[in-house]
Amino acid sequence: MEKSISELMISKQAKRVFSEMGIERISQLQKYNWDSIDTDGSVPVECFIRAVEELMKKGFLPIPDSEVLICKSGLSTRVCNMLRSKRMLFLSHLSRYSEDEVRKFYYFGEKSFKELSGVCRRYNIQFKHGKEMEFQRKLKDMSRKQNTEISRETYNTLVEAEITDLSELSEGTVDNICRDKEIDRDCLINALDELMKKGIIPIPDNEVPLCNAGLSVKLNNILKRRKILYLSQLTRYSKEDILRFRDLGKISYEELEAACSRLGITIESNAKYREFARSLGLPPSYTRCFFDNQISSIECFRNKTAADLFELCGGEYSRAMRLYYLLVERGIALERPDSEKVFLFEILPSSQAFKALKKGRIKTTADAAFFAEAGLLKIGLSKKSIQKLLSQRDDI
Structure with missing residues (x-):
């Protein structure tokens, strides 16, 4: 003891x-x-x-x-x-x-x-200044071997991120490096752009960096400001999204579209996804969800689960709930796998599920496990809904 x-x-x-x-x-x-x-x-x-x-x-x-x-x-x-x-x-x-x-x-x-x-x-034990000096020395040795000078800004970025092995940059994505190293994304993108342009780090397979796309300086800066390093990243955006980029006018967009067409990169419009959301009676905010997941017809929801809808809606519970009830109304039966995490909107009517969310912050049967029957009554759930919820909880 x-x-x-x-x-x-x-x-x-x-x-x-x-x-x-x-x-x-x-x-x-x-x-x-x-x-x-x-x-x-x-x-x-x-x-x-x-x-x-x-x-x-x-x-x-x-x-x-x-x-x-x-x-x-x-x-x-x-x-x-x-x-x-x-x-x-x-x-x-x-x-x-x-x-x-x-x-x-x-x-x-x-x-x-x-x-x-x-x-x-x-x-x-080294003081912080001593560590920085060691990184600077290693980086200078690296640039000397490559016979290339690196700008002071890139030096400072790599020193701050404590990156002396450039394989970390060539193998890791910008998102992973920024998360692991806690470094400013803009600075890292500028550093990567310079290192690739000077041939110090290899370009990933099947990627076209902005520095090799033949774009004007203005367009290059506009895209880097949007945290874009490779042209393939543009496929995450619709044509309408790109046209809303700051300082991107009609001439700049035409230049970008021509470069993408030349390199086999397609910029898609979100018109059909917006029209699909409108046909379902959904607000335009769902357009982004449908575009990201390439869903343009009701048949795309076949064989999906409520968890898939939740992920499709970017983790927005209310949005996933609304979409679920709309699909049920149209006869789309979603699958329900055996799981401890069952969303309340899968087993309760819409009014009851919304009440549970609004008054009790209850989203799943796992959340409801923290409430006794009296607590669920206090939230405003009907006895029928509580019985259904408790039976579902007991079956798990």
């Missing part, structure tokens, strides 16, 4: 710190995020850090792999205290700061900085 912190052989001060923070067991600290050390304000952060250090030094709390406690790194008490005041527990936390930022720490003189630099070298 796990001991409580009050039973451990630690100082009274540490026990008092944990008690005031409501921490009774070691397991509560094992889930703590040590990258952003903070307290609820009941005790100073420095006191909390000292108490945690005591637990780790005595072996009651494990030290994360490849981490070095500041208090066990050989630093003087003065330097340790200054780092604790900056909410640091491990030496690796110093990699968030540049040399200039460390020098500006309160009461941090040249002697303290030299001491800290020596310890960081011993444990192979």
Whole structure:
């Protein structure tokens, strides 16, 4: 059985710190995020850090792999205290700061900085500035081998994204890289455009980058502003969408259409999808859903499920519900696979399903599992609907 912190052989001060923070067991600290050390304000952060250090030094709390406690790194008490005041527990936390930022720490003189630099070298900890310099060196070596100069903007973008292996750029999509590296999409697109134009990274198979499409500078900039890097990305847009691009006039569109026609890329109008939505009595907002999924007739809904409709409508529950009831009225029977997640509009009348959504935020039978029968009555569902809902829930 796990001991409580009050039973451990630690100082009274540490026990008092944990008690005031409501921490009774070691397991509560094992889930703590040590990258952003903070307290609820009941005790100073420095006191909390000292108490945690005591637990780790005595072996009651494990030290994360490849981490070095500041208090066990050989630093003087003065330097340790200054780092604790900056909410640091491990030496690796110093990699968030540049040399200039460390020098500006309160009461941090040249002697303290030299001491800290020596310890960081011993444990192979680099300041942020040092990391940037390493990336710059690697990127310069790469451009020297390619015999090509890279602009300062592209250098800065790759340094910020910590990309030194260009295979990451050639293999990953712009969306994946921006998500993984947390980098501005516009900057990355401009960097990729330059690197492909200069032949530093290969162009993906069956793709035509803007830089090779023979487009004017104005049109090139318009498309890059829309986060478009390859001409094939234009197939995600209808003709009407493209005509609404900022600064894209009739002449620019004709230039773009000619380039796409020459390269075998088709720009489709959304007219038939808009007309199909109108024929079903749906608002124009459904046009985008139908265009993205190439649905232009009622027969396209055969063999689909309510989950397919939900995905088709971009996760818009109300929109999927409306489309479902409309299809049922026209005799289109959607499939219902065995699943724990059954949408309420599949088993309840439209008025009841809308009421459950509006008053109870209930969308599926899984959501309804959190409500007792009395709760469902309070929302306004009829007894018949509740019986049907409960029987469906019991069958799963």
